[in-house]
Amino acid sequence: MGGVPVNERGPRGGCWERCNAKINLTIVRFIEENTKPVKNETGDKSKTDATTVKTKVLQDLIINNGGGLINSWVDSMRACSPTHLKSLMKQSSWLTEHPSALDMFEEILHVSEGKQIVMFLDYDGTLSPIVDDPDRAFMSKKMRRTVRKLAKCFPTAIVSGRCREKVYNFVKLTELYYAGSHGMDIKGPEQGSKYKDDKSLLCQPATEFLPMIDEVYQKLVDKTNFTPGANIENNKFCVSVHFRRVDEKNWSDLANQVRSVMKDYPELRLTQGRKVLEIRPIIKWDKGKALEFLLESLGYANCTDVFPLYIGDDRTDEDAFKILRERRQGLGILVSKIPKETNAFYSLQEPDEVMDFLQRLVEWKQLRSGA
Numbered sequence: 001m002g003g004v005p006v007n008e009r010g011p012r013g014g015c016w017e018r019c020n021a022k023i024n025l026t027i028v029r030f031i032e033e034n035t036k037p038v039k040n041e042t043g044d045k046s047k048t049d050a051t052t053v054k055t056k057v058l059q060d061l062i063i064n065n066g067g068g069l070i071n072s073w074v075d076s077m078r079a080c081s082p083t084h085l086k087s088l089m090k091q092s093s094w095l096t097e098h099p100s101a102l103d104m105f106e107e108i109l110h111v112s113e114g115k116q117i118v119m120f121l122d123y124d125g126t127l128s129p130i131v132d133d134p135d136r137a138f139m140s141k142k143m144r145r146t147v148r149k150l151a152k153c154f155p156t157a158i159v160s161g162r163c164r165e166k167v168y169n170f171v172k173l174t175e176l177y178y179a180g181s182h183g184m185d186i187k188g189p190e191q192g193s194k195y196k197d198d199k200s201l202l203c204q205p206a207t208e209f210l211p212m213i214d215e216v217y218q219k220l221v222d223k224t225n226f227t228p229g230a231n232i233e234n235n236k237f238c239v240s241v242h243f244r245r246v247d248e249k250n251w252s253d254l255a256n257q258v259r260s261v262m263k264d265y266p267e268l269r270l271t272q273g274r275k276v277l278e279i280r281p282i283i284k285w286d287k288g289k290a291l292e293f294l295l296e297s298l299g300y301a302n303c304t305d306v307f308p309l310y311i312g313d314d315r316t317d318e319d320a321f322k323i324l325r326e327r328r329q330g331l332g333i334l335v336s337k338i339p340k341e342t343n344a345f346y347s348l349q350e351p352d353e354v355m356d357f358l359q360r361l362v363e364w365k366q367l368r369s370g371a
């Protein structure tokens, strides 16, 4: 550790003052954008706030058995009104604290100067847009080309909540590291990596939970069978309960179904992603631990000259952002159009912006190495 370029407000030695004008412009754009009707992830203009509120209620139902339900509604409704002045101030201050990584590109290069950049990329919502059907979350050919070029320039890992095989089938690049099941299933590149021969690299810290996860998966499939739109996804070391296509009036039923299964499995815990409940072993392993494991495997355990860049859109990515802050090393970039509590330093609005950012990194690296 040490040699760390970031502090609580942003990269140390970064050019914050010079960038204020840029940030202010972005804030103005952001406020303009958010005073228009807000589009949600599936393109429905009216529902974003309502669904955010309901997601919180669903979580409350599951975790607190319904306690604090009314307060939760009111608090969330207050917090979610984008036309409310207080909320706009919150959005603008969020953008000041988490500026666009594209706007701050030069500063990021500056603080990574002389260090080995290592790339960590989440999949859903980061490399592929969020879609209704989880089986159809394809990444574009252009994004794949970009990630392929990126992996030629820097060690690159995909870190996903999906099972490793499934995320590999979407990405289809043999030269990458893959950490599936929220980091509980890690494998090195199939092809000899130019950074390390990691054909044998494999880390699966939750194998003893496999039979339990299969059992819970089956029970959830049976239990939610009559809830239209509910979709249970087996991610090998964890299970996802999708409610994106469940009518909101059935969310509490679904929550009760999940709770009735989970109550028999104290060794499992529940986290929440984007319209998905994620059930996984209670072990102390997450995307942050996966990041540390991969850095170590790459030989950067105690290095001061490494600069991990982690890009992700979901709550589970926060574990990795937090580790980077704690290590005071590299930085996290949150993909989000709306303010979220985050440990990331910067933001990007959507996968297209992620692609632009990755492309700029590739061009910069190629220029430097005279390729």
Ligand SMILES: O=P(O)(O)OC[C@H]1O[C@H](O[C@H]2O[C@H](CO)[C@@H](O)[C@H](O)[C@H]2O)[C@H](O)[C@@H](O)[C@@H]1O
Binding pocket: 122, 123, 124, 125, 129, 130, 131, 132, 133, 134, 135, 137, 159, 160, 161, 162, 233, 235, 240, 242, 244, 273, 274, 275, 276, 278, 314, 316
């Ligand atoms: O860590 P990630 O790669 O971001 O995985 C988190 C979850 O991603 C997938 O679900 C999300 O994307 C779907 C497709 O766009 C969308 O339909 C769903 O609502 C999102 O939550 C994946 O299917 C889940 O298993 C992962 O837990």
